[in-house]
Each structure stands twice: as C-alpha cells, then as structure tokens.
Amino acid sequence: MKTKKQKKIKNKKTFVDKVHTDNDFRKERDKGYTEGLWYAVQQVLIFEDEPEIARGLINKSGVQEWEFRKAQDENGFENERMYKFLDEVFEKEDGEEDCQ
Numbered sequence: 415m416k417t418k419k420q421k422k423i424k425n426k427k428t429f430v431d432k433v434h435t436d437n438d439f440r441k442e443r444d445k446g447y448t449e450g451l452w453y454a455v456q457q458v459l460i461f462e463d464e465p466e467i468a469r470g471l472i473n474k475s476g477v478q479e480w481e482f483r484k485a486q487d488e489n490g491f492e493n494e495r496m497y498k499f500l501d502e503v504f505e506k507e508d509g510e511e512d513c514q
Contacts, residue, residue, distance in 0.1 A: 448477050452485035459499060460492055472503050479504045 451471065459468040472482065479500065486496050500506075 448481045449485050449488075451475055451477060452482055452489065455482075456489070456491055456496065460495070465499070468499070469503050 455468045455471050458464050458471065482500055483497075486493065486500070
C-alpha cells in the first residue's frame with residue numbers, strides 16, 4: 415500500500431517532464447535556437463565574408479526557410495544582403511514567391 419507522500423510524488427511533474435511536454439517552453443527554446451543560429455550566420459557572412467560556412471550552418475541546422483526569414487524580419491540587420499543570401503541558399507529566382 416502506497417503512502418500519501420508516494421502518491422503525491424507520482425502525480426507531481428518533474429522539470430524534465432515539463433520541458434518535454436510544455437509547448438510554450440518548446441516554442442521559446444526553438445525560437446532561441448533559431449535566433450542564435452541566425453546571429454551566427456550573420457556574423458560569418460557579414461564580418462568574416464565566408465558565405466560557404468554560413469550556407470553550411472543553414473543547411474545542417476534543420477531550421478526551415480520561413481523561420482530564418484522570421485528571424486531576419488525581427489532582427490533587421492543588413493536586410494537587403496541577408497534576404498538575398500537566403501534567396502541564394504534556398505535557390506529562389508528573382509520575383510519567385512514563397513509558397514508558404
């Protein structure tokens with residue numbers, strides 16, 4: 415027979431349980447990851463002039479194009495150059511619309 419304390423512990427969510435099930439936390443974590451990654455891409459592209467490294471970061475990240483565009487919308491740093499770079503990475507032709 416379980417005591418009241420044992421029953422209480424069983425029903426109590428741990429921090430790890432909350433992290434894995436809390437959608438708000440997951441969204442904030444993912445947003446932070448995308449923003450941090452986008453910051454790194456900007457640094458590599460603008461200040462180091464290494465477009466292939468920046469392209470590699472994007473391609474290996476698993477982050478979708480629209481998420482990078484949203485991060486750029488919120489960031490606003492070097493807009494013209496960064497959007498042009500995204501177009502190149504995701505192979506958009508001039509005037510082609512995003513399907514999303």
